[in-house]
Amino acid sequence: MLPSGVSRSPGLPSERSERFSLSPELQVRAKRKSLGITPTFHRVDTCAAEFPADTPYLYSSYESEDEAAPTQRKKVLILGSGPNRIGQGIEFDYCCVHAVFGLHAMGFETIMLNCNPETVSTDYDTADRLYFEPLTLEDVLNVVELERPDGVLVQFGGQTPLKLARALEAAGVPIWGTPPDAIDRAEDRDRFGALLDRLGIPAPAHGSANSWEEAHKVATAIGYPVVVRPSYVLGGRAMAIVYDDETLERYMREAVDASPEHPVLVDRFLEDAFEMDVDCVADGTQVVIAGIMEQIELAGVHSGDSACVIPTYMVAERHVQTMRDYTVRLARELGVVGLMNVQYAMQDDVVYVLEVNPRASRTIPFVAKAVGVPWAQIAAQVAAGAQLQLTDGSLRVAHATLGAQAASYKLQAAIAEGAQRFHVKEVVLPWARFPGVDTLLGPEMRSTGEAMGSGASFGEAFAKALLGCGQRLPLSGNAFLSVNDRDKANLVPIARDLAALGFTLLATGGTAAQLLASGLAVTTIYKVNEGRPNAVDYVKNGQIALIVNTPLGKASFFDEAAIRRAAIVYGVPALTTLSGAAAAVQAIRALRDDVWTVQSLQERAGQ
Numbered sequence: 383m384l385p386s387g388v389s390r391s392p393g394l395p396s397e398r399s400e401r402f403s404l405s406p407e408l409q410v411r412a413k414r415k416s417l418g419i420t421p422t423f424h425r426v427d428t429c430a431a432e433f434p435a436d437t438p439y440l441y442s443s444y445e446s447e448d449e450a451a452p453t454q455r456k457k458v459l460i461l462g463s464g465p466n467r468i469g470q471g472i473e474f475d476y477c478c479v480h481a482v483f484g485l486h487a488m489g490f491e492t493i494m495l496n497c498n499p500e501t502v503s504t505d506y507d508t509a510d511r512l513y514f515e516p517l518t519l520e521d522v523l524n525v526v527e528l529e530r531p532d533g534v535l536v537q538f539g540g541q542t543p544l545k546l547a548r549a550l551e552a553a554g555v556p557i558w559g560t561p562p563d564a565i566d567r568a569e570d571r572d573r574f575g576a577l578l579d580r581l582g583i584p585a586p587a588h589g590s591a592n593s594w595e596e597a598h599k600v601a602t603a604i605g606y607p608v609v610v611r612p613s614y615v616l617g618g619r620a621m622a623i624v625y626d627d628e629t630l631e632r633y634m635r636e637a638v639d640a641s642p643e644h645p646v647l648v649d650r651f652l653e654d655a656f657e658m659d660v661d662c663v664a665d666g667t668q669v670v671i672a673g674i675m676e677q678i679e680l681a682g683v684h685s686g687d688s689a690c691v692i693p694t695y696m697v698a699e700r701h702v703q704t705m706r707d708y709t710v711r712l713a714r715e716l717g718v719v720g721l722m723n724v725q726y727a728m729q730d731d732v733v734y735v736l737e738v739n740p741r742a743s744r745t746i747p748f749v750a751k752a753v754g755v756p757w758a759q760i761a762a763q764v765a766a767g768a769q770l771q772l773t774d775g776s777l778r779v780a781h782a783t784l785g786a787q788a789a790s791y792k793l794q795a796a797i798a799e800g801a802q803r804f805h806v807k808e809v810v811l812p813w814a815r816f817p818g819v820d821t822l823l824g825p826e827m828r829s830t831g832e833a834m835g836s837g838a839s840f841g842e843a844f845a846k847a848l849l850g851c852g853q854r855l856p857l858s859g860n861a862f863l864s865v866n867d868r869d870k871a872n873l874v875p876i877a878r879d880l881a882a883l884g885f886t887l888l889a890t891g892g893t894a895a896q897l898l899a900s901g902l903a904v905t906t907i908y909k910v911n912e913g914r915p916n917a918v919d920y921v922k923n924g925q926i927a928l929i930v931n932t933p934l935g936k937a938s939f940f941d942e943a944a945i946r947r948a949a950i951v952y953g954v955p956a957l958t959t960l961s962g963a964a965a966a967v968q969a970i971r972a973l974r975d976d977v978w979t980v981q982s983l984q985e986r987a988g989q
């Protein structure tokens with residue numbers, strides 16, 4: 383709707399309006415401004431006139447009166463994470479909130495731009511000013527022109543604001559923190575590959591493609607299986623593991639819309655590899671490791687869907703040291719100012735870099751709570767010009783505006799991954815909300831939340847994390863096992879542990895044969911298509927307490943999917959990876975031993 387006093391030109395030719403609609407965004411914006419069509423901002427009274435509202439809630443419209451009344455204080459605009467959905471949790475909202483806390487301590491007025499009212503960053507008492515606007519270039523520029531902030535932070539809201547960094551910089555917006563070109567170097571596969579080659583850091587063979595033909599050429603060169611995903615996405619959206627030409631062609635023609643600006647990334651998939659995450663904070667020179675996490679699920683499961691643990695418990699110290707070294711070198715080479723996350727995979731004793739994200743990661747809240755250090759606050763202060771000073775295991779954030787308020791943090795837990803306690807992050811998976819969906823974990827993120835457990839042992843911490851996510855493991859009963867041929871040998875020690883814990887083992891034919899040959903007592907039951915009573919009947923009759931079922935080949939057969947769906951309906955824990963099953967065994971053992979330790983986060987942080 384056009385504002386008062388502005389009328390649409392009569393008889394505008396349709397082809398002219400169509401040409402205009404295909405113009406670049408900033409050109410359309412310039413034309414709109416030249417016509418005097420500019421937005422106005424209006425306040426929502428958050429206190430319903432009961433008493434004065436301290437935090438203005440503002441939204442844009444095209445009217446004649448403007449109620450924004452921006453101040454002349456030193457200010458920072460923080461771009462939020464946008465709408466929450468499956469595959470995008472609230473971890474980035476946590477980072478935005480803590481960025482506000484850190485900047486408040488430096489005396490800045492904080493302005494939050496986010497379009498989601500169901501977040502803490504949009505609470506009335508978080509930021510000094512709040513704009514409920516979409517996270518688009520047009521809307522961000524409108525707020526920037528009005529508020530004239532000293533700096534804009536794009537690192538704390540995930541990929542959504544990060545995608546705007548280059549365009550905002552081109553428009554003259556002062557981006558604080560990691561330079562947009564460094565962000566692009568990490569996202570652009572060719573530039574990132576050249577960076578790794580120069581540093582001598584291993585990475586899986588990779589390439590990028592804008593068409594099926596290009597993707598086929600890359601996949602042929604590096605060999606199947608490959609991981610394919612669009613660039614600049616969050617949560618592994620539209621990500622897939624591809625095993626053959628037919629699947630790759632279907633993916634490229636149907637699943638994605640590739641373009642020179644956003645090519646599809648094609649990487650060699652490292653099967654049966656362990657994955658790790660490393661978070662760090664850098665000021666352009668000094669790099670501090672925030673935490674090193676081991677993913678409990680093996681490669682192929684999105685890190686946002688895999689449980690993870692601090693400290694690492696199955697990785698040799700020399701490999702941990704290699705990851706520290708690679709992380710520091712990458713942060714310095716990219717010129718990171720703020721947070722950075724690196725994802726690693728280890729296969730055949732080699733540590734590979736999978737990807738680098740020069741921004742806040744979804745693991746930062748977990749790491750901060752585990753080690754008792756507010757990393758997102760520190761990163762925001764560093765982006766605003768503070769320097770990191772690391773001495774004898776203590777970190778100090780130095781800046782003139784902080785003065786006596788400058789905090790000092792003991793980093794022994796973060797740097798040495800303190801072996802005193804284990805901390806496990808587990809995820810909430812919404813399978814029960816979607817009838818008919820398969821519970822198989824994969825490269826595209828499905829979780830909608832997470833919980834954290836801490837304990838004196840890995841098993842205790844994992845058990846607490848599962849309980850926090852509403853998952854209860856059985857302490858006895860029948861354990862049904864059905865795994866693919868590749869997993870059969872590795873299932874034996876897990877089955878032996880279950881039997882030692884008092885579980886009765888049930889298995890389908892091939893799995894049962896492997897267990898019997900290993901000297902374990904097991905009862906063979908039918909698959910769904912072999913007869914009755916089959917595995918699904920056992921689940922329906924309450925005769926199965928725990929399921930371990932891994933997919934066969936590149937896709938699960940009908941009976942496997944039917945078993946996993948029945949598990950959802952009847953509330954039976956179903957584990958679809960052996961690494962997850964092995965972790966669950968340790969959790970069951972901790973639950974049976976009933977030796978629990980209790981320590982609050984405040985005690986953990988020494989507060």
